[in-house]
Ligand code: NAD
């Protein structure tokens with residue numbers, strides 16, 4: 001059965017890394033994968049063409065797809081748009097919300113070849129393999145009421161941090177099941193010493209724990225978790241947390257692996273449909289220069305093959321190809337240690353494709 005993939009390159013370095021992903025998809029087709037790949041506009045690119053960061057035709061194509069691959073959205077060009085609903089980031093948030101992609105998996109894995117590229121000492125990060133499970137369609141990102149309004153003669157800005165028991169429970173189940181398949185340790189990160197919403201979060205996680213007796217559940221306040229991630233990151237196996245804490249902690253975890261350019265992600269809904277994207281943004285500072293690291297995007301293709309297309313062998317082949325390329329000493333600037341020669345986005349893509357073809 002032919003599966004439909006929607007590619008949404010987006011803005012900044014999005015199109016540059018998406019090109020490498022689409023070449024990789026073509027190589028998968030040559031290896032026998034039965035897929036049809038379509039492209040559509042999202043983010044600033046869609047705003048420029050249609051005054052809408054998530055045009056109805058893009059949303060429809062996304063709903064019809066078996067899986068979606070997204071580069072990145074946003075950039076300074078659109079940061080001053082007064083109407084917040086037109087900002088590129090709203091295109092991404094709209095896709096997540098409309099498709100119900102509540103389960104965000106962000107694996108922070110250190111390729112041993114990159115131990116020197118991490119900003120932490122090699123012995124602190126060697127062998128690192130953490131899975132961050134981030135709730136993606138609720139919490140303070142989506143809570144109502146929200147806005148900026150006049151109160152007592154001055155403007156106030158406000159957002160609402162809200163989670164229902166059912167929202168906590170469904171992300172909790174994703175995390176417990178993930179822990180069960182891995183090291184059987186789950187750390188739930190909250191701010192239950194201050195915020196009622198996370199008192200409820202902790203309570204629901206504790207209740208779920210009785211259904212997963214083989215998984216060891218612990219709790220940590222988010223401020224301590226941020227500190228522990230850079231102090232002794234290997235204490236973690238699976239981390240489960242809400243939308244905003246997960247956003248912040250996953251960027252910190254990314255740096256443990258050498259660069260944010262290495263971290264892929266999967267965002268899944270209840271029917272297993274998924275959107276796959278690197279955790280990084282559109283990197284306006286390096287956009288258009290052919291220097292961005294395409295590996296987070298190419299590893300997102302691997303996650304798509306694993307989680308939405310049930311093609312674990314092809315996924316492993318991509319991951320092995322990335323390993324071989326790193327073994328060979330190829331580095332984009334973000335993962336190069338001192339004195340190492342660096343290569344372009346295209347050259348890194350070429351090398352992964354060549355290793356994939358050999359594999
Ligand atoms: P960013 O992740 O785009 O960049 C942070 C730093 O990391 C920059 O120095 C950048 O050059 C570097 N970097 C990021 N990806 C890289 C890669 N693949 N290779 C090499 N270096 C890389 O974060 P930011 O600067 O805070 O945000 C820029 C824009 O991206 C904003 O508009 C933001 O809203 C948007 N954003 C989008 C997404 C997304 O689409 N999923 C995620 C985060 C940020």
Ligand code: IPM
Nearest residue numbers: 074089092093247279280281
């Ligand atoms: C991410 C990004 C997004 C988020 C932004 C661009 C809306 O930072 O995917 O990590 O905050 O979720």
Ligand code: MN
Nearest residue numbers: 247248251279
């Ligand atoms: Mn982020």
